[in-house]
Amino acid sequence: MGNIILKTTDLTKKYNNKAVVDNLNIEIRKGEIFGLLGPNGAGKSTTMNMICSIVRPTAGEIELLGKNPWKQKKEVIHKIGYIPQELAIHGNLKAWENVELFTSLYGIKGQELKKAVGDSLEYVGLLERKQEFAKNFSGGMKRRLNIACALGHNPELLIFDEPTVGIDPQSRNFILDKIKESNAKGATVIYTSHYMEEVEAICTRIAIMDNGKIIACGTSQELKKLVNSGHENITLEEVFLTLTGKKLRDYAE
Amino acid sequence: MIRYLIKNNFKLMFRNTWSIAVMLLGPILVIAVLSSAFSELMKSYEGVDTFPVGYRIQEADDAVIEATKMAGEEAGILFYEYPQGEIKDVMEKNELSGFVEFSEDKYTVYTSADYEVEGITLKYFMNKVMNEGVDASLQIKEQAKIALPVEQLEFMPAIDSVDYYGIVYIVYFCWCGMICATGVLSNEKKYGIVRRFRVSNISESQNFLGKFIPIVLTVAGGMAIATVITVLLYDIHWGKPLLSTVIVFLMIAAGAALGMMLYNISDSLVITIILQFTIVWFLGFFGGSFETYMFSSMPDFLKQLSPIYHGNRALVELSCMGESSYVASTVIYSLAVTVICSIVAIFAGYVRKRGKA
Structure with missing residues (x-):
């Protein structure tokens, strides 16, 4: 149990009596890069939001680092680094000001804050550009700054919600390398994405979610074995489409 | 942590050139237009002995x-x-x-x-x-000789239109200070920054103060510049500058707290701006922002309900008489609005943050 960093038990979220997340049970072990895949509206972001105490669950339990993030928020929230899907940065602040603002929210101040800001910007390759306004950055640079803003307080659990949307292959490659580097340094990572190759490349374990439930969970090899496609070189995308279907999902999550 | 929040929100508000321009140019233009439009009326009134x-x-x-x-x-x-x-x-x-x-x-x-x-x-x-x-x-x-308690201000000494509108429009714009926070609040909502705040140790009262203080400072800075410019351009007399500054500052705080309360309750910037401008328009309507309160035919109890009336009257009397019995009521009114609206704003923010199961 000591090895489990996140555990959800029958986690449920309903909107207007419709379950968006339905009795979800997952366990994430320390040191994992856990990939969460699912079509639009599967409940991935709602699950992330409940874990991060942004959205209150309708039922069920969350145990994060041995604590309930809704009841013991102050004791556990500073151990989470949340990288939202949106570019949650202020365009009218300089790069270092953005990192300073969001890092200071965890009670870090003075010289420690200054060092954390420098380290975070260096980590994402933006230290040289720290005096520039975020609004003048390219899409890839904004994505990297978005990540830097969640790293300053040195969290144990990093939650990435589609961090590589709309950026060039170089920036994507850089971000994936940094995620692996953070993991190598001891951080546990939860990663959601629509890019199968990304998930396959970095995740140690993958869960496929649909209609608010986990429909399959395991390593990419284990998932591939689940689907009997008749050929050996089946891709993760084929597994995903086989499990979730090819019907278009046009509703928003 | 609140120090950094205040500092960076202040930077954001001051870098929002559009809102700063409105807060600076608004009073300068309105004062020019209204003082000119009503100058003949108030000059002739001034000339009546x-x-x-x-x-x-x-x-x-x-x-x-x-x-x-x-x-x-x-x-x-x-x-x-x-x-x-x-x-x-x-x-x-x-x-x-x-x-x-x-x-x-x-x-x-x-x-x-x-x-x-x-x-x-x-x-x-x-x-x-x-x-x-x-x-x-x-x-x-x-008793044969007792004077009626007729208030003297309305008859002597008279105030000219430039001083009157120069003062009341600084007051009016003080109450519209929420406009300075529009950039920060819309950004926070549009780009999911609110969620970053929720995944942090920041409390609702810190979050409130982190915006309230920068709004007050930004509006105070903007109004100070607008006041200096209008004094230089139109030769407006403020009577007792120090006391007038305190009164204006307290009204800026009241306006900011009112705006934050409306925002935290409605969770919508559009609704907040519409509501705040409507409320301030009505308070100004009864309080002498458009028709001077001296000539206003509004019922007295409606005027007394408006904090803008108390503020206008205190500042105008300080300008033309050097003293005013409305100073105390303005201070009490402004403080009460600030405290009550702040408490409601923090509570509304807390309820929203807590979320529904």
Whole structure:
């Protein structure tokens, strides 16, 4: 149990009596890069939001680092680094000001804050550009700054919600390398994405979610074995489409 | 942590050139337009020293008439009795600025288009004497010489339109300070920054203060610059600058707290701006922002309900008289609005953050 960093038990979220997340049970072990895949509206972001105490669950339990993030928020929230899907940065602040603002929210101040800001910007390759306004950055640079803003307080659990949307292959490659580097340094990572190759490349374990439930969970090899496609070189995308279907999902999550 | 939040939100608000431009140029332009538009009216009013008014008694208490005449003398309104003749002919023949006909339970004020300002002054005077001077007029029956409690400001000394609108529009824009926070709040919502705040150790009161203090500082800075520019451009007299600054600052705080409360309750910037501007427009409507409160025909209790009326009156009186009995009520009113709105804003933010299961 000591090895489990996140555990959800029958986690449920309903909107207007419709379950968006339905009795979800997952366990994430320390040191994992856990990939969460699912079509639009599967409940991935709602699950992330409940874990991060942004959205209150309708039922069920969350145990994060041995604590309930809704009841013991102050004791556990500073151990989470949340990288939202949106570019949650202020365009009218300089790069270092953005990192300073969001890092200071965890009670870090003075010289420690200054060092954390420098380290975070260096980590994402933006230290040289720290005096520039975020609004003048390219899409890839904004994505990297978005990540830097969640790293300053040195969290144990990093939650990435589609961090590589709309950026060039170089920036994507850089971000994936940094995620692996953070993991190598001891951080546990939860990663959601629509890019199968990304998930396959970095995740140690993958869960496929649909209609608010986990429909399959395991390593990419284990998932591939689940689907009997008749050929050996089946891709993760084929597994995903086989499990979730090819019907278009046009509703928003 | 709140230090960094205040610092960076302040930077964000000050870098929002659009809102700063509105807060700076708004008062400068409005003061120029209104003070010019009303200058003739207020100048002619300023030029009125004393003017003659006729009266006729149908059925009325002599003590009331005597008291009215005495109060009129102090206010520069000289009453002469004309018991007979057509009122219009009497006014024209004797070049009277107005005429009052007293009956047992009512009075009628006649005014002339040739003496518009005197007519407004006479109506206001009669309203004050008859509505507020009743108790005192009863005392006159027993004591021969007691002046009615007619307020002096409306009659002397007069304030010109530049000073009046120069002061009241700084007050008006103080209450619209939420406009400075629009950039920060829309960004926070649009780009999911609110969620970053929720995944942090920041409390709702810290979050509130982290925005409230920068709004107050930004508006205060903007208003200070606008005030200096308008003083240099239009030669506006502020009476007691230090006391006036304190009053303006307190009203900025009240306006910011009101805006934050509306935002935390509605969770919508559009609704907040519409509501705040509507509320401030009505408070200004009753408080003398458009029609000067001296000539306003609004019921007194409505004026008293408006914190803008108290603020305007305190600052205008400080400007033309050097003192005002409305300073205390302005301070109390502003502090009360600030404290109550802040508490409601924090509570509303807490409820929203807690979320629904």
